[in-house]
Amino acid sequence: MSPVHARAVTAVAPAKINLHLGVGDLRADGYHDLLTVYRAVDLWEEVTVALAEPGGDGVRGETGARGRDSGSDDDDDEITVTVSGPGAGQVPADRTNLAARAVELLRSEAGSDARIAIHIRKGVPVAGGMAGGSADAAAALVATDRLLGLGLGRAALEERAARLGSDVPFCVRGGTALGTGRGEELATLLHARVEQHVVVALADGGLSTPVVFAELDRLRAERTDLPRAGGTESLVQALAGQDPAVVADLLVNDMEPAALSLMPALRRTLRAGEEAGALHGMVSGSGPTCLFFCGDREHAIRVAAEISETGVAREVRITHGPVGGARIIDGPGAGPGAAPGSGLRSGPDHPTGK
Numbered sequence: 523m524s525p526v527h528a529r530a531v532t533a534v535a536p537a538k539i540n541l542h543l544g545v546g547d548l549r550a551d552g553y554h555d556l557l558t559v560y561r562a563v564d565l566w567e568e569v570t571v572a573l574a575e576p577g578g579d580g581v582r583g584e585t586g587a588r589g590r591d592s593g594s595d596d597d598d599d600e601i602t603v604t605v606s607g608p609g610a611g612q613v614p615a616d617r618t619n620l621a622a623r624a625v626e627l628l629r630s631e632a633g634s635d636a637r638i639a640i641h642i643r644k645g646v647p648v649a650g651g652m653a654g655g656s657a658d659a660a661a662a663l664v665a666t667d668r669l670l671g672l673g674l675g676r677a678a679l680e681e682r683a684a685r686l687g688s689d690v691p692f693c694v695r696g697g698t699a700l701g702t703g704r705g706e707e708l709a710t711l712l713h714a715r716v717e718q719h720v721v722v723a724l725a726d727g728g729l730s731t732p733v734v735f736a737e738l739d740r741l742r743a744e745r746t747d748l749p750r751a752g753g754t755e756s757l758v759q760a761l762a763g764q765d766p767a768v769v770a771d772l773l774v775n776d777m778e779p780a781a782l783s784l785m786p787a788l789r790r791t792l793r794a795g796e797e798a799g800a801l802h803g804m805v806s807g808s809g810p811t812c813l814f815f816c817g818d819r820e821h822a823i824r825v826a827a828e829i830s831e832t833g834v835a836r837e838v839r840i841t842h843g844p845v846g847g848a849r850i851i852d853g854p855g856a857g858p859g860a861a862p863g864s865g866l867r868s869g870p871d872h873p874t875g876k
């Protein structure tokens with residue numbers, strides 16, 4: 523147990539993109555085996571966990587609907603959730619929230635009866651295939667570990683993260699990593715240093731991850747010739763080089779045909795990015811966000827402006843990666859050395875754009 527205790531701790535965790543997303547067949551447990559190359563990018567979720575005053579929220583001066591644990595009286599709520607930022611209304615503000623599940627996991631493990639108020643500031647598109655909910659869970663784990671003075675190491679936090687969702691361990695770790703199993707088994711790609719500048723085109727509405735996986739199974743049953751991503755060796759090698767164009771040629775996403783089948787309008791978005799001169803365009807994870815990989819930041823600014831003009835996207839953002847994983851930004855011990863993934867960070871990245 524660490525001697526450090528606090529009344530409130532704030533942590534951030536990054537969005538992910540999949541540079542390679544190979545999906546195997548449906549397993550008996552309802553998941554699919556994955557072979558994926560994850561990369562953390564500079565879009566962040568920010569989560570504050572605070573010891574709540576009896577009868578109060580614990581987080582002061584924030585707006586947003588107060589979550590309520592259905593089936594219990596407000597005054598009895600031990601964990602409350604508020605959410606602000608773009609898309610906040612689509613995020614559950616009750617105990618099904620992944621951040622609340624993360625807090626509850628560590629709280630019960632610690633045998634604590636502390637009342638904890640969670641506030642989430644969204645910076646990652648909701649239901650966009652960029653792991654916003656998983657980043658909430660990752661940031662909540664790191665923050666609660668500090669709030670309750672548990673002193674769990676990074677490996678222990680990633681083990682808890684895997685219980686919350688397949689993408690959560692990567693949001694704790696950040697950087698660039700190979701993911702296997704259902705995506706929760708990670709091997710950091712330490713040499714994957716090539717920086718990427720990416721245009722992120724947000725769609726109207728979201729896509730449900732399990733629905734997209736099911737659509738892929740359906741398409742594969744119908745069309746046995748549907749291409750499947752191969753190995754990751756060439757991509758891993760290219761990521762250790764210096765040329766984003768070489769990397770761009772090797773990007774692949776097995777889920778893209780399923781996302782396009784469910785949301786055919788995304789074809790127009792992909793075409794717009796291609797016509798704007800991106801090195802490569804593809805659907806992000808299960809979609810519907812589309813990613814356009816560019817040579818450098820200036821190129822990304824030009825591509826983003828052109829896509830914006832076509833009106834195919836609800837919103838266009840520019841980001842870059844790799845960046846580090848979940849880390850504490852406010853509370854005791856905050857700073858570059860405080861994050862579980864600090865040894866893996868690629869540079870002095872700080873969350874921006876909020």
Ligand SMILES: C[C@@](CO)(OP(=O)(O)O)[C@H](O)COP(=O)(O)OP(=O)(O)OC[C@H]1O[C@@H](n2ccc(N)nc2=O)[C@H](O)[C@@H]1O
Pocket residue numbers: 540543552553554555556558650651652653654656686687688689690703704705731732735806807808809
């Ligand atoms: C597809 C990916 C690619 O990185 O991300 P998104 O694009 O949605 O962000 C991930 O595999 C999403 O991971 P995550 O969102 O954590 O999924 P989970 O909560 O673990 O699972 C939700 C549901 O998705 C399906 N699922 C998930 C992971 C996996 N390897 N196989 C699956 O079939 C299952 O139906 C599962 O019940």
Ligand SMILES: Nc1ncnc2c1ncn2[C@@H]1O[C@H](COP(=O)(O)OP(=O)(O)O)[C@@H](O)[C@H]1O
Pocket residue numbers: 612613614618619620621647648649650651652653654655656658659729731808809
């Ligand atoms: N913190 C959260 N806890 C629980 N569910 C969330 C959270 N954030 C988003 N969601 C919900 O989970 C679903 C997936 O959201 P998200 O993680 O943002 O996207 P994706 O899985 O496509 O990366 C959405 O229906 C959204 O309402």
